[in-house]
Amino acid sequence: MLNSANKIPPNPISEKEMTRTSAPRGLKICLLGYRSNPFSGGQGIYIRYLSRALKDAGHTVDVISGQPYPLLDDGIGLIKLPSLNLFEEESHIKALKWKHLGSFTDFFEWFSMATGGFPEPYTFGRRLEKYFKKHKPDYDIVHDNQSLCYGTLALQRSDVTLVTTIHHPITSDLSIALANEPNWQMRLLIKRWHSFLRMQKNVVSKLKHIVTVSEVSRRDIADAFKIPAANLKVVHNGIDTETFKPNPEITRVPYRIMATASADQPLKGLQYLLRAIAELVSTYPAIHLEVLGKLKPNGDTEKLVTQLNLQKHLTFTSGVETQEVVNMYARASLVVVPSVYEGFGLPAGEAMSCGVPVISTNGGALPEVVGDCGIIVPVRDPEAIAQAIKELINNPDKRSALSKRGRKRILQHFSWRVAAQEMADLYYEVLEKK
Numbered sequence: 001m002l003n004s005a006n007k008i009p010p011n012p013i014s015e016k017e018m019t020r021t022s023a024p025r026g027l028k029i030c031l032l033g034y035r036s037n038p039f040s041g042g043q044g045i046y047i048r049y050l051s052r053a054l055k056d057a058g059h060t061v062d063v064i065s066g067q068p069y070p071l072l073d074d075g076i077g078l079i080k081l082p083s084l085n086l087f088e089e090e091s092h093i094k095a096l097k098w099k100h101l102g103s104f105t106d107f108f109e110w111f112s113m114a115t116g117g118f119p120e121p122y123t124f125g126r127r128l129e130k131y132f133k134k135h136k137p138d139y140d141i142v143h144d145n146q147s148l149c150y151g152t153l154a155l156q157r158s159d160v161t162l163v164t165t166i167h168h169p170i171t172s173d174l175s176i177a178l179a180n181e182p183n184w185q186m187r188l189l190i191k192r193w194h195s196f197l198r199m200q201k202n203v204v205s206k207l208k209h210i211v212t213v214s215e216v217s218r219r220d221i222a223d224a225f226k227i228p229a230a231n232l233k234v235v236h237n238g239i240d241t242e243t244f245k246p247n248p249e250i251t252r253v254p255y256r257i258m259a260t261a262s263a264d265q266p267l268k269g270l271q272y273l274l275r276a277i278a279e280l281v282s283t284y285p286a287i288h289l290e291v292l293g294k295l296k297p298n299g300d301t302e303k304l305v306t307q308l309n310l311q312k313h314l315t316f317t318s319g320v321e322t323q324e325v326v327n328m329y330a331r332a333s334l335v336v337v338p339s340v341y342e343g344f345g346l347p348a349g350e351a352m353s354c355g356v357p358v359i360s361t362n363g364g365a366l367p368e369v370v371g372d373c374g375i376i377v378p379v380r381d382p383e384a385i386a387q388a389i390k391e392l393i394n395n396p397d398k399r400s401a402l403s404k405r406g407r408k409r410i411l412q413h414f415s416w417r418v419a420a421q422e423m424a425d426l427y428y429e430v431l432e433k434k
Contacts, residue, residue, distance in 0.1 A: 026058040027140040027427055033063065034124035034147040036070035042167065042346055043145055044070045049240055051076050053420030062139070064131070066124045081127040083120060086113045116192040122199060125151020132160070141427045148200040156208065161434060163209045163427065166232075168217045168343025168364065169224035170197060173267050176340055180266040201225055209430050211423070213237045213344040214365035220343075235423050236368075238416030239349045243322060246355035246407065250330035255284055257389065258332035258356070260292040260347035261339070264299040269338035269361065271304055275382035276336075278308040280389060287313055290328060292347075294318040329354035334392050334399065337366060340379050345369040349414055352406030357399045359388040369414070373405040 031051055036044040047070045051061045055076055062077035063070060067085040072078055084106060105126045112119035129151040144152045144164045156162045174194045181187050204210070204225040211233045212218050222229035257277070261268040270291065277289050295302055295316040305314060317328065329335070335351035341364040342348075348360050349369050358374035360366045367376055375391065377384035392399050 026060060027424065028060045028138065029054055029062070029427070030137065030139040030142045031061065031063045032128065032142065032144040032147060032152070033065040033070060034121050034149070035068060036063070036065045036145075037068045038071035042344075044068070045346065046165070046167075046237065047145055048072060049238060049416045050420060050423065053238065053416040054424065056417070057420050057424060059424065062137075064128065066120060066127070079131070081124065081131060083123060083127075084109050084113075086110070116189050118193050118196050121147045121149045121196055125149030125154075128152070129154045132158070140431060143423075143427075148203045150199060150203065153203055153206055156206075161430060162207070163211060163430060164207050166204070166210060166212050166217070166221050168212075168341065169221050170194065170200065171224040172220065172341050172364075173265075176266050209233075209426075211235050211426060214368050216365040216368060217343040220364070233426055235419055235426065236414060237344045237346060237349070238419035239346075239353045239410050239414050241353050241411055241415055244326055244329070244350045244353040246403075247326065247330040250327060252333050253288075253331050254333060255286045255288060255393065256332050257287065257289045258292065258328055258335045258351070259289065259338065260350075262293050264296045264301050267340050268293075269340045269363070269379065270301060272380055272382045273336055273338040273385055274301070274304055274308060274310060274314075276338075276385035276389060277313060278310060279382065279386040281310070281313060283390070284393060288315065289313060290315045290317060290332065292317055292320075292325060292328065325350075326354060329356050332356055334359060334389070336385060336389065337361065338385060339363045339366065342366050348374070349410055353410040355403040355407045357392055357402035358406060359385065359392065361385075370406075371409055373409045374402055 031047055033043055033047045036047045038044040038048055047063055047065070051063055052073045055061050055073065062079055063072060064079040064081060066081050066083045069078065069080060086109065105123050109119045109123040124147055132155060140161065142155060142160050142162050144162060146164070146166055148164065148166070152162060152164065174190070174197065177190045178187055181190060205227065210231060212221055213234070213236055215234060218229050218232045218234055221227070221232060259270065259273055261270040261273075273289070277287060280287055291314070293316060305311060329351055334357045335347070337345065337348045337358065337360040339361055343365055345360070345364070345366040345368070348358055348366055351358050352370070352373060358370060360370045360374050360376050361379045362376050363379045370376060375388045377388050
Protein backbone atom coordinates (compact mmCIF):
# COMPACT_ATOMS: atom_id res chain seq x y z
CA MET A 1 0.00 0.00 0.00
CA LEU A 2 1.26 3.43 -0.92
CA ASN A 3 0.76 6.43 1.37
CA SER A 4 1.39 9.69 -0.44
CA ALA A 5 2.25 13.00 1.23
CA ASN A 6 1.79 15.25 -1.76
CA LYS A 7 2.84 18.82 -1.84
CA ILE A 8 0.01 21.08 -0.64
CA PRO A 9 -0.73 23.86 -3.11
CA PRO A 10 -0.02 27.42 -1.98
CA ASN A 11 -2.86 28.89 0.03
CA PRO A 12 -4.81 30.89 -2.58
CA ILE A 13 -6.22 33.26 0.03
CA SER A 14 -2.98 34.28 1.70
CA GLU A 15 -0.77 34.46 -1.39
CA LYS A 16 -3.08 35.51 -4.22
CA GLU A 17 -5.71 37.72 -2.67
CA MET A 18 -3.11 40.03 -1.10
CA THR A 19 -1.78 40.94 -4.55
CA ARG A 20 -5.11 40.95 -6.38
CA THR A 21 -6.47 44.31 -7.44
CA SER A 22 -10.19 44.95 -7.13
CA ALA A 23 -12.26 44.04 -10.16
CA PRO A 24 -13.00 47.09 -12.33
CA ARG A 25 -16.57 45.95 -13.01
CA GLY A 26 -18.90 43.04 -12.93
CA LEU A 27 -18.90 40.92 -16.07
CA LYS A 28 -21.72 39.52 -18.17
CA ILE A 29 -20.85 35.84 -18.35
CA CYS A 30 -22.44 32.98 -20.27
CA LEU A 31 -21.66 29.41 -19.23
CA LEU A 32 -22.26 26.64 -21.77
CA GLY A 33 -23.12 23.01 -21.05
CA TYR A 34 -24.23 20.50 -23.68
CA ARG A 35 -25.73 18.42 -20.83
CA SER A 36 -25.84 19.51 -17.20
CA ASN A 37 -27.38 16.77 -15.05
CA PRO A 38 -27.45 18.29 -11.54
CA PHE A 39 -27.34 14.98 -9.66
CA SER A 40 -24.79 12.85 -11.50
CA GLY A 41 -21.64 13.57 -13.43
CA GLY A 42 -19.33 16.49 -12.85
CA GLN A 43 -20.58 18.75 -15.65
CA GLY A 44 -23.82 19.81 -13.99
CA ILE A 45 -22.10 20.21 -10.64
CA TYR A 46 -19.42 22.42 -12.19
CA ILE A 47 -22.03 24.62 -13.90
CA ARG A 48 -24.16 24.91 -10.76
CA TYR A 49 -21.44 25.92 -8.33
CA LEU A 50 -19.31 28.05 -10.64
CA SER A 51 -22.38 30.04 -11.72
CA ARG A 52 -23.36 30.55 -8.07
CA ALA A 53 -19.90 31.67 -7.01
CA LEU A 54 -19.56 34.05 -9.97
CA LYS A 55 -22.96 35.57 -9.17
CA ASP A 56 -22.01 35.95 -5.51
CA ALA A 57 -18.84 37.75 -6.65
CA GLY A 58 -20.99 40.38 -8.39
CA HIS A 59 -21.13 39.11 -11.96
CA THR A 60 -24.21 38.59 -14.14
CA VAL A 61 -24.47 34.98 -15.23
CA ASP A 62 -26.55 33.08 -17.79
CA VAL A 63 -26.31 29.37 -18.53
CA ILE A 64 -27.09 27.96 -21.96
CA SER A 65 -27.62 24.22 -21.70
CA GLY A 66 -28.95 21.18 -23.43
CA GLN A 67 -30.89 18.50 -21.61
CA PRO A 68 -30.78 17.45 -18.83
CA TYR A 69 -30.85 21.00 -17.55
CA PRO A 70 -28.84 22.21 -14.54
CA LEU A 71 -30.14 23.19 -11.13
CA LEU A 72 -29.34 26.90 -10.73
CA ASP A 73 -29.69 29.52 -8.01
CA ASP A 74 -32.18 32.36 -8.24
CA GLY A 75 -30.79 35.26 -10.22
CA ILE A 76 -28.97 33.06 -12.74
CA GLY A 77 -30.57 32.89 -16.16
CA LEU A 78 -31.19 29.53 -17.84
CA ILE A 79 -31.51 29.46 -21.61
CA LYS A 80 -32.67 26.03 -22.72
CA LEU A 81 -31.58 24.47 -25.99
CA PRO A 82 -33.81 21.38 -26.16
CA SER A 83 -32.36 18.25 -27.71
CA LEU A 84 -34.06 14.94 -28.46
CA ASN A 85 -32.83 13.83 -25.01
CA LEU A 86 -32.55 10.28 -26.29
CA PHE A 87 -31.02 8.94 -23.09
CA GLU A 88 -34.43 9.37 -21.45
CA GLU A 89 -36.29 7.51 -24.18
CA GLU A 90 -37.21 3.84 -23.78
CA SER A 91 -36.31 3.21 -27.42
CA HIS A 92 -33.85 5.33 -29.40
CA ILE A 93 -35.30 4.01 -32.66
CA LYS A 94 -38.93 4.84 -31.84
CA ALA A 95 -38.01 8.31 -30.54
CA LEU A 96 -37.86 9.76 -34.06
CA LYS A 97 -40.98 11.80 -34.93
CA TRP A 98 -42.12 13.18 -38.26
CA LYS A 99 -41.31 16.72 -37.14
CA HIS A 100 -37.65 15.75 -36.63
CA LEU A 101 -37.24 14.96 -40.31
CA GLY A 102 -37.42 18.66 -41.11
CA SER A 103 -34.32 19.39 -39.02
CA PHE A 104 -30.87 18.13 -40.02
CA THR A 105 -29.70 18.58 -36.41
CA ASP A 106 -32.55 16.50 -34.96
CA PHE A 107 -32.23 13.79 -37.59
CA PHE A 108 -28.45 13.60 -37.18
CA GLU A 109 -28.82 13.29 -33.42
CA TRP A 110 -31.26 10.42 -33.84
CA PHE A 111 -29.28 8.66 -36.58
CA SER A 112 -25.97 8.93 -34.78
CA MET A 113 -27.42 7.64 -31.51
CA ALA A 114 -29.22 4.80 -33.31
CA THR A 115 -25.94 3.70 -34.87
CA GLY A 116 -23.92 3.77 -31.65
CA GLY A 117 -22.56 7.31 -31.71
CA PHE A 118 -22.61 10.12 -29.16
CA PRO A 119 -23.85 13.19 -31.05
CA GLU A 120 -24.83 15.54 -28.21
CA PRO A 121 -21.75 17.82 -28.22
CA TYR A 122 -21.96 18.28 -32.00
CA THR A 123 -25.72 18.88 -32.13
CA PHE A 124 -25.55 21.21 -29.11
CA GLY A 125 -23.00 23.25 -31.04
CA ARG A 126 -25.30 23.54 -34.05
CA ARG A 127 -28.19 24.71 -31.87
CA LEU A 128 -25.87 27.10 -30.02
CA GLU A 129 -24.62 28.71 -33.23
CA LYS A 130 -28.19 29.12 -34.45
CA TYR A 131 -29.22 30.74 -31.15
CA PHE A 132 -26.39 33.29 -31.27
CA LYS A 133 -27.13 34.19 -34.90
CA LYS A 134 -30.79 34.75 -34.12
CA HIS A 135 -30.60 36.55 -30.76
CA LYS A 136 -27.12 38.13 -30.89
CA PRO A 137 -26.66 38.11 -27.09
CA ASP A 138 -24.09 40.52 -25.67
CA TYR A 139 -21.73 38.83 -23.20
CA ASP A 140 -18.27 39.87 -22.05
CA ILE A 141 -17.24 36.21 -21.78
CA VAL A 142 -18.69 32.94 -23.10
CA HIS A 143 -17.29 30.03 -21.10
CA ASP A 144 -17.73 26.57 -22.58
CA ASN A 145 -17.76 23.58 -20.23
CA GLN A 146 -16.05 20.93 -22.40
CA SER A 147 -18.54 20.65 -25.25
CA LEU A 148 -15.54 21.21 -27.56
CA CYS A 149 -17.80 21.45 -30.58
CA TYR A 150 -17.66 23.22 -33.92
CA GLY A 151 -20.37 25.58 -32.73
CA THR A 152 -18.06 27.15 -30.14
CA LEU A 153 -15.38 27.63 -32.81
CA ALA A 154 -17.99 29.46 -34.88
CA LEU A 155 -18.60 31.79 -31.92
CA GLN A 156 -14.87 32.39 -31.55
CA ARG A 157 -14.61 33.25 -35.26
CA SER A 158 -17.50 35.71 -34.88
CA ASP A 159 -15.48 37.68 -32.32
CA VAL A 160 -17.13 36.22 -29.22
CA THR A 161 -14.59 36.10 -26.36
CA LEU A 162 -14.49 32.38 -25.62
CA VAL A 163 -12.89 30.54 -22.70
CA THR A 164 -13.08 26.74 -22.60
CA THR A 165 -12.75 24.36 -19.67
CA ILE A 166 -11.38 20.89 -20.40
CA HIS A 167 -11.65 18.71 -17.30
CA HIS A 168 -9.61 15.85 -18.68
CA PRO A 169 -8.94 14.33 -22.11
CA ILE A 170 -11.64 11.85 -23.11
CA THR A 171 -8.88 9.96 -24.89
CA SER A 172 -8.15 8.50 -21.43
CA ASP A 173 -11.70 7.16 -21.21
CA LEU A 174 -11.34 5.55 -24.63
CA SER A 175 -8.00 3.90 -23.85
CA ILE A 176 -9.24 2.47 -20.56
CA ALA A 177 -12.52 1.28 -22.05
CA LEU A 178 -10.72 -0.53 -24.87
CA ALA A 179 -8.22 -2.07 -22.48
CA ASN A 180 -11.07 -3.53 -20.42
CA GLU A 181 -13.05 -5.00 -23.34
CA PRO A 182 -11.83 -8.28 -24.87
CA ASN A 183 -14.72 -8.65 -27.33
CA TRP A 184 -13.78 -7.22 -30.74
CA GLN A 185 -17.39 -6.31 -31.58
CA MET A 186 -17.77 -4.35 -28.37
CA ARG A 187 -14.43 -2.67 -29.06
CA LEU A 188 -15.81 -1.46 -32.39
CA LEU A 189 -18.87 -0.06 -30.61
CA ILE A 190 -16.64 1.70 -28.07
CA LYS A 191 -14.64 3.29 -30.89
CA ARG A 192 -17.87 4.29 -32.62
CA TRP A 193 -19.18 5.90 -29.42
CA HIS A 194 -15.98 7.92 -29.04
CA SER A 195 -15.94 9.08 -32.67
CA PHE A 196 -16.69 12.62 -31.42
CA LEU A 197 -13.02 12.75 -30.38
CA ARG A 198 -12.11 13.66 -33.97
CA MET A 199 -14.17 16.82 -33.57
CA GLN A 200 -12.65 17.54 -30.16
CA LYS A 201 -9.09 17.25 -31.43
CA ASN A 202 -9.86 19.59 -34.32
CA VAL A 203 -11.57 22.13 -32.06
CA VAL A 204 -8.97 22.10 -29.28
CA SER A 205 -6.16 22.84 -31.71
CA LYS A 206 -7.90 26.10 -32.66
CA LEU A 207 -9.07 27.35 -29.25
CA LYS A 208 -7.42 30.52 -27.99
CA HIS A 209 -8.13 30.30 -24.24
CA ILE A 210 -8.21 26.96 -22.42
CA VAL A 211 -8.46 26.36 -18.68
CA THR A 212 -8.28 23.05 -16.85
CA VAL A 213 -8.78 21.88 -13.29
CA SER A 214 -5.48 20.33 -12.20
CA GLU A 215 -1.80 20.13 -13.04
CA VAL A 216 -2.23 16.48 -14.03
CA SER A 217 -5.02 17.41 -16.44
CA ARG A 218 -2.87 20.17 -17.94
CA ARG A 219 -0.11 17.66 -18.67
CA ASP A 220 -2.45 14.99 -20.01
CA ILE A 221 -4.47 17.41 -22.16
CA ALA A 222 -1.28 18.80 -23.67
CA ASP A 223 -0.12 15.26 -24.50
CA ALA A 224 -3.49 14.08 -25.83
CA PHE A 225 -4.18 17.09 -28.05
CA LYS A 226 -0.59 17.92 -29.01
CA ILE A 227 -0.67 21.47 -27.70
CA PRO A 228 1.87 23.29 -25.48
CA ALA A 229 1.13 22.87 -21.76
CA ALA A 230 1.94 26.58 -21.33
CA ASN A 231 -1.21 27.37 -23.34
CA LEU A 232 -3.42 25.93 -20.59
CA LYS A 233 -4.26 27.75 -17.38
CA VAL A 234 -5.12 25.85 -14.18
CA VAL A 235 -8.02 26.84 -11.94
CA HIS A 236 -8.85 24.08 -9.47
CA ASN A 237 -12.46 23.10 -9.00
CA GLY A 238 -14.08 24.17 -5.77
CA ILE A 239 -16.00 22.28 -3.13
CA ASP A 240 -19.26 23.62 -1.67
CA THR A 241 -18.03 23.59 1.91
CA GLU A 242 -21.29 25.10 3.22
CA THR A 243 -23.32 22.18 1.91
CA PHE A 244 -20.74 19.40 2.10
CA LYS A 245 -19.92 19.58 5.80
CA PRO A 246 -19.87 17.21 8.78
CA ASN A 247 -23.21 16.40 10.39
CA PRO A 248 -22.63 15.23 13.98
CA GLU A 249 -26.36 14.62 14.43
CA ILE A 250 -26.16 11.58 12.14
CA THR A 251 -24.46 8.50 13.58
CA ARG A 252 -21.94 6.75 11.38
CA VAL A 253 -22.86 3.18 10.55
CA PRO A 254 -20.08 0.71 11.43
CA TYR A 255 -18.57 -1.05 8.41
CA ARG A 256 -20.50 1.24 6.03
CA ILE A 257 -18.34 2.20 3.04
CA MET A 258 -19.40 4.71 0.40
CA ALA A 259 -18.24 5.24 -3.17
CA THR A 260 -19.36 7.51 -5.99
CA ALA A 261 -18.95 5.71 -9.29
CA SER A 262 -20.64 5.15 -12.62
CA ALA A 263 -21.06 1.39 -12.36
CA ASP A 264 -20.16 0.32 -15.88
CA GLN A 265 -17.47 2.88 -16.71
CA PRO A 266 -14.07 1.18 -16.36
CA LEU A 267 -12.52 4.61 -15.77
CA LYS A 268 -14.22 4.78 -12.34
CA GLY A 269 -12.64 1.53 -11.18
CA LEU A 270 -15.65 0.17 -9.30
CA GLN A 271 -14.75 -3.39 -10.28
CA TYR A 272 -11.54 -3.17 -8.21
CA LEU A 273 -13.43 -1.94 -5.15
CA LEU A 274 -15.97 -4.75 -5.50
CA ARG A 275 -13.17 -7.32 -5.55
CA ALA A 276 -11.67 -5.68 -2.46
CA ILE A 277 -15.01 -5.89 -0.62
CA ALA A 278 -15.27 -9.56 -1.59
CA GLU A 279 -11.89 -10.17 0.09
CA LEU A 280 -13.16 -8.61 3.32
CA VAL A 281 -16.61 -10.19 3.67
CA SER A 282 -15.41 -13.23 5.59
CA THR A 283 -13.51 -11.06 8.10
CA TYR A 284 -16.19 -8.37 8.39
CA PRO A 285 -19.62 -9.99 7.72
CA ALA A 286 -21.40 -6.67 8.40
CA ILE A 287 -19.43 -4.76 5.74
CA HIS A 288 -21.68 -2.89 3.32
CA LEU A 289 -20.83 -0.79 0.29
CA GLU A 290 -23.20 2.01 -0.72
CA VAL A 291 -22.54 3.22 -4.25
CA LEU A 292 -23.82 6.61 -5.36
CA GLY A 293 -24.54 5.60 -8.92
CA LYS A 294 -26.86 3.59 -11.13
CA LEU A 295 -26.49 -0.12 -11.80
CA LYS A 296 -27.07 -1.04 -15.43
CA PRO A 297 -29.27 -4.15 -15.71
CA ASN A 298 -27.33 -7.12 -17.12
CA GLY A 299 -24.21 -4.98 -17.34
CA ASP A 300 -20.69 -6.09 -16.48
CA THR A 301 -20.93 -4.71 -12.95
CA GLU A 302 -24.14 -6.57 -12.17
CA LYS A 303 -22.56 -9.78 -13.47
CA LEU A 304 -19.50 -9.20 -11.29
CA VAL A 305 -21.68 -8.58 -8.22
CA THR A 306 -23.38 -11.92 -8.82
CA GLN A 307 -20.10 -13.68 -9.45
CA LEU A 308 -18.66 -12.35 -6.19
CA ASN A 309 -21.91 -13.04 -4.30
CA LEU A 310 -22.05 -9.47 -2.98
CA GLN A 311 -25.79 -8.80 -3.34
CA LYS A 312 -26.32 -8.61 0.44
CA HIS A 313 -23.35 -6.31 0.91
CA LEU A 314 -24.11 -3.75 -1.77
CA THR A 315 -26.60 -0.92 -2.40
CA PHE A 316 -26.84 1.37 -5.42
CA THR A 317 -28.46 4.79 -4.96
CA SER A 318 -29.11 7.31 -7.73
CA GLY A 319 -31.18 10.42 -8.49
CA VAL A 320 -31.08 11.81 -4.95
CA GLU A 321 -30.98 15.42 -3.84
CA THR A 322 -27.69 16.96 -2.72
CA GLN A 323 -28.65 16.95 0.96
CA GLU A 324 -29.27 13.22 0.85
CA VAL A 325 -25.80 12.76 -0.63
CA VAL A 326 -24.42 14.71 2.34
CA ASN A 327 -26.42 12.48 4.68
CA MET A 328 -24.99 9.41 2.95
CA TYR A 329 -21.50 10.72 3.65
CA ALA A 330 -22.47 11.33 7.29
CA ARG A 331 -23.61 7.72 7.69
CA ALA A 332 -20.48 6.26 6.09
CA SER A 333 -17.52 5.13 8.16
CA LEU A 334 -15.18 5.76 5.25
CA VAL A 335 -15.18 6.60 1.54
CA VAL A 336 -13.25 4.85 -1.23
CA VAL A 337 -12.47 6.53 -4.56
CA PRO A 338 -11.30 3.64 -6.79
CA SER A 339 -10.96 5.61 -10.04
CA VAL A 340 -8.34 4.69 -12.61
CA TYR A 341 -8.23 8.34 -13.65
CA GLU A 342 -9.76 11.62 -12.43
CA GLY A 343 -9.14 15.02 -13.94
CA PHE A 344 -9.83 16.58 -10.54
CA GLY A 345 -11.49 14.23 -8.04
CA LEU A 346 -14.70 15.89 -6.88
CA PRO A 347 -16.02 12.85 -4.93
CA ALA A 348 -12.82 12.76 -2.86
CA GLY A 349 -13.03 16.48 -2.15
CA GLU A 350 -16.70 16.34 -1.18
CA ALA A 351 -16.11 13.39 1.15
CA MET A 352 -13.19 15.17 2.82
CA SER A 353 -15.30 18.31 3.17
CA CYS A 354 -17.92 16.19 4.97
CA GLY A 355 -15.25 14.95 7.37
CA VAL A 356 -15.20 11.36 6.13
CA PRO A 357 -11.86 9.51 6.02
CA VAL A 358 -10.89 8.81 2.42
CA ILE A 359 -9.07 6.00 0.67
CA SER A 360 -8.16 7.05 -2.88
CA THR A 361 -6.19 5.67 -5.77
CA ASN A 362 -3.35 7.65 -7.26
CA GLY A 363 -5.27 7.96 -10.53
CA GLY A 364 -4.89 11.29 -12.31
CA ALA A 365 -5.29 14.36 -10.10
CA LEU A 366 -6.64 12.57 -7.02
CA PRO A 367 -3.37 12.99 -5.08
CA GLU A 368 -3.54 16.75 -5.75
CA VAL A 369 -6.86 16.86 -3.93
CA VAL A 370 -6.26 14.31 -1.17
CA GLY A 371 -2.67 15.26 -0.36
CA ASP A 372 -1.49 13.70 2.91
CA CYS A 373 -5.00 13.76 4.38
CA GLY A 374 -6.07 10.30 3.21
CA ILE A 375 -4.70 6.89 2.33
CA ILE A 376 -3.57 6.66 -1.29
CA VAL A 377 -3.23 3.30 -3.06
CA PRO A 378 -2.18 2.29 -6.57
CA VAL A 379 -4.82 2.11 -9.31
CA ARG A 380 -6.27 -1.28 -10.32
CA ASP A 381 -5.17 -2.91 -7.05
CA PRO A 382 -8.02 -4.62 -5.13
CA GLU A 383 -5.62 -6.02 -2.55
CA ALA A 384 -4.23 -2.57 -1.72
CA ILE A 385 -7.78 -1.19 -1.40
CA ALA A 386 -8.72 -4.10 0.88
CA GLN A 387 -5.67 -3.54 3.10
CA ALA A 388 -6.42 0.19 3.37
CA ILE A 389 -10.06 -0.51 4.30
CA LYS A 390 -8.92 -3.02 6.92
CA GLU A 391 -6.44 -0.48 8.31
CA LEU A 392 -9.14 2.13 8.82
CA ILE A 393 -11.79 -0.28 10.12
CA ASN A 394 -9.34 -1.45 12.78
CA ASN A 395 -8.05 2.00 13.70
CA PRO A 396 -10.77 4.46 14.87
CA ASP A 397 -8.13 7.00 15.96
CA LYS A 398 -6.73 7.15 12.43
CA ARG A 399 -10.23 7.52 10.99
CA SER A 400 -10.85 10.45 13.33
CA ALA A 401 -7.52 12.09 12.50
CA LEU A 402 -8.06 11.81 8.73
CA SER A 403 -11.60 13.16 9.10
CA LYS A 404 -10.35 16.34 10.77
CA ARG A 405 -7.34 16.81 8.49
CA GLY A 406 -9.40 16.24 5.36
CA ARG A 407 -12.01 18.85 6.27
CA LYS A 408 -9.27 21.36 7.17
CA ARG A 409 -7.46 20.82 3.86
CA ILE A 410 -10.59 21.48 1.81
CA LEU A 411 -11.44 24.61 3.81
CA GLN A 412 -7.92 26.00 3.43
CA HIS A 413 -7.14 25.16 -0.17
CA PHE A 414 -10.31 24.42 -2.15
CA SER A 415 -13.53 26.43 -2.30
CA TRP A 416 -15.81 27.73 -5.05
CA ARG A 417 -15.26 31.29 -3.83
CA VAL A 418 -11.55 31.04 -4.55
CA ALA A 419 -12.18 29.16 -7.82
CA ALA A 420 -14.60 31.83 -9.02
CA GLN A 421 -12.20 34.66 -8.14
CA GLU A 422 -9.36 32.97 -9.99
CA MET A 423 -11.65 32.32 -12.95
CA ALA A 424 -12.75 35.96 -12.99
CA ASP A 425 -9.08 37.02 -12.93
CA LEU A 426 -8.57 34.86 -16.00
CA TYR A 427 -11.58 36.45 -17.71
CA TYR A 428 -10.16 39.94 -17.12
CA GLU A 429 -6.77 38.84 -18.39
CA VAL A 430 -8.32 37.46 -21.57
CA LEU A 431 -10.36 40.62 -22.12
CA GLU A 432 -7.31 42.84 -21.66
CA LYS A 433 -5.50 40.92 -24.40
CA LYS A 434 -8.41 41.14 -26.82
